[in-house]
Amino acid sequence: MLSEYLSIWEVAHRWQNTDPNKTDPENLPLEIQDALRYLCRLILEGKLGLYNEIFISTDEDHGLRESLILEVKTLPNEFELAVSERQYVKKILDGYVANRSGLFRCAVLTRQDFPDFWLDDELIRAFGGVVDSADPSMLTKELKLDSAKSFIDKNACQAVAKTLWDIDPNINITQMTKHPSLLNHAGGKNYKGKHTLRDWLYEIVPEHLKNRRGRPRAQSSKDAA
Numbered sequence: 001m002l003s004e005y006l007s008i009w010e011v012a013h014r015w016q017n018t019d020p021n022k023t024d025p026e027n028l029p030l031e032i033q034d035a036l037r038y039l040c041r042l043i044l045e046g047k048l049g050l051y052n053e054i055f056i057s058t059d060e061d062h063g064l065r066e067s068l069i070l071e072v073k074t075l076p077n078e079f080e081l082a083v084s085e086r087q088y089v090k091k092i093l094d095g096y097v098a099n100r101s102g103l104f105r106c107a108v109l110t111r112q113d114f115p116d117f118w119l120d121d122e123l124i125r126a127f128g129g130v131v132d133s134a135d136p137s138m139l140t141k142e143l144k145l146d147s148a149k150s151f152i153d154k155n156a157c158q159a160v161a162k163t164l165w166d167i168d169p170n171i172n173i174t175q176m177t178k179h180p181s182l183l184n185h186a187g188g189k190n191y192k193g194k195h196t197l198r199d200w201l202y203e204i205v206p207e208h209l210k211n212r213r214g215r216p217r218a219q220s221s222k223d224a225a
Contacts, residue, residue, distance in 0.1 A: 007096065009094035016031045055068075153188070156186040164181065
């Protein structure tokens with residue numbers, strides 16, 4: 001099984017079915033240049049995380065070691081050069097790694113292709129995709145559409161819920177998941193899972209409602225006064 005973390009250089013090459021050790025950085029095929037610039041642009045825009053993979057010896061006698069993944073906070077200038085000047089410094093682009101799940105999430109949200117070599121059933125299950133795996137291109141396309149729609153509906157449901165809570169801060173989460181505005185105007189009725197809407201709303205629920213269950217307290221005449 002391939003690692004969850006691969007270098008930017010390797011991902012761009014294997015994406016185009018090319019050996020990452022056999023190209024000339026000064027004369028890269030255009031499709032690899034395009035892949036490198038796409039990946040670097042995602043990183044520069046903050047959409048795709050960049051990491052260092054450091055190997056630590058755990059048993060020198062037996063040559064055992066484990067990897068430590070550290071997020072890079074300050075981006076090397078070579079990533080900007082790859083995008084703006086078409087300069088591809090292999091030592092740098094091959095020295096930093098990207099995360100498979102992070103790239104897949106970017107592909108879904110930006111409706112771009114995802115490297116077939118890095119796609120497997122585990123990744124599909126992690127994103128809740130249930131499609132015919134016999135055709136990888138259709139698989140990626142359907143996963144993109146399904147995940148993008150879910151992302152849009154989640155934001156719509158949360159926006160409607162925030163508005164309703166501004167109007168009535170005592171609506172609990174259970175009641176909110178059944179509110180007609182949420183179900184009919186924000187796409188909530190399309191999600192039949194027991195916890196889908198509840199989980200979305202829990203991310204933005206007012207603090208005083210997080211652990212409240214049941215019906216909200218009825219307003220007394222004294223409160224109304």
